[in-house]
Amino acid sequence: MNWRSAWESDVVRHFVGLVWGVLALAGLALSIVTWVFKKDVRSIWATYRSWLVMAPLVLGGIFAGRVVVIVGLALVAGIGFKEFARATGLYRDWWMTGAVYLGIAAVGLTSLVSPPNGGPPGWYGLFMTLPVYVIALLLLVPIARNRTQGQLQALALAIVGFVYIGWMFGHLGFLANAPHAYGYLLYLIFAVELNDVAAFTCGKLFGRHKFRSEISPNKTWEGALGALAVSLTLPWLLRFSFPHFGPLQLVLAGLIVGVGGQLGDLSISVIKRDVRIKNIGAVIPGHGGILDRVDSLIYTAPLFLHLVDYYYRIW
């Protein structure tokens, strides 16, 4: 992955066109709703404006190549973990949060380097066993400080923070080492975000029956099923991203996004509801925190990576 190969890649070209097409269509639809039907959709405009900034950032990062993608995603994981730490109060424990940041740096590093016995970049063996070492490091923190009070809570929060936000999300960066990296990354990001938008839109249009009322009161069965239908169709339409996929893999790719995406969203909602906050940050206007935006990717990225690894033995 580098800017030259990105420039020459048909997959990238298709996705750039697709993203702009979708953004233009969404802008048109929003304009019609605002000025023809005279509905107040200002909050959706704010969300849309942020998309106009984020989409070029993501595409630009992918153009810039493998290193930028991995480092950029490690930074996103770092910011996401910081939001989690600030929400749960873990951020007061600098030793524990510092150890998690080290772990996130290790996620990025193992994605970047080649294994010591040679081979293509991406130290798969260490990347996949990383939680063992990072959890060992986290367990050391209270021992090194000779402390007990509140340490179980701090440990538990740190482990969830690292494994979920650092490592599971880090699988997205590791995908940049795959042979069809452009197709995988762009499909995954595009499909997951479209799945989110589809769930929101279907919920707004047809939503009647509450889905998980305690966790996320705005989610409905209609929204979830509508999004699942969209996500199951998408891999067939975007087949150029992974021409080697058979029907089974296409269905699985759709299922991972359609089901996993919404479970990821709900998982972060569980955390937010338990901590009793609405948004986990305020970095992205109209979206909330970074974690509010990437929550669905966290759940789907590892499942998708293992789907392609299982069928095509990449690592």
Place this chain on the structure above:
Amino acid sequence: MEPWRYETAEDLDQPLVERLRRFPREPDMLVYGLRSMAALTVRGWLRLWHRLEITGRQHLPAADSFVIVANHASHLDALCLLAALPLSKLHRAFPAAAADYFFESVPRVWIAAVVVNALPFARQSHVRQSLALCHALLANPGNVLILFPEGTRSTTGELGRFKPGIGALLAGCDVPVVPCHLAGAFHAWPKGRALPRPTKLRLRIGAPRHFAAAVPGKESACAIAAELEQAVRELQKNHDRD
């Protein structure tokens, strides 16, 4: 099983600049790291470019909270006073800075909050609230409050009148007050000049004073302000004699 108690950051739903604007600020690892690096850079620069010389360090109290009052002739003042403190006090030392000047524009907020660790002092409208902030700060152990009782940078380099607000804050307050005088700063970087000249700077730290016995009131406020002004003037005289 008791449910866990999460202590969510109070500024969770605010964007970064707003978080830097509020006071007290939530501790932030990144901000502390940047501030430590900035402090090392500033200390090196003061030593090399301005040949900063500090006398009377032994007067700085070691453990308790204390207040530093000093003359104010340039932006270098707060930086020099911070450089006189041990690095371990860096994140607990708060120079009071004019809210209307330092906490409006975004680049200044960054410098004031991250580099200087400033306390936003509303000198025009909410003086009482600002003094309450200072009081709360001093009530906790280990904090250092840096005040410029003239209220603004001197336009002539001469020491101006100390405002009675300093007396109102300190009367009956059981913390040591350390008077300081910085010489050379006006010539180095007067109001309106873009960048500092490489003038030598000399900081003199005086013996601490206590005003715990003073009864709060208008008279004592004026008396304390006058006494501190006199103390800083004495330090200035010593400077001139050297």
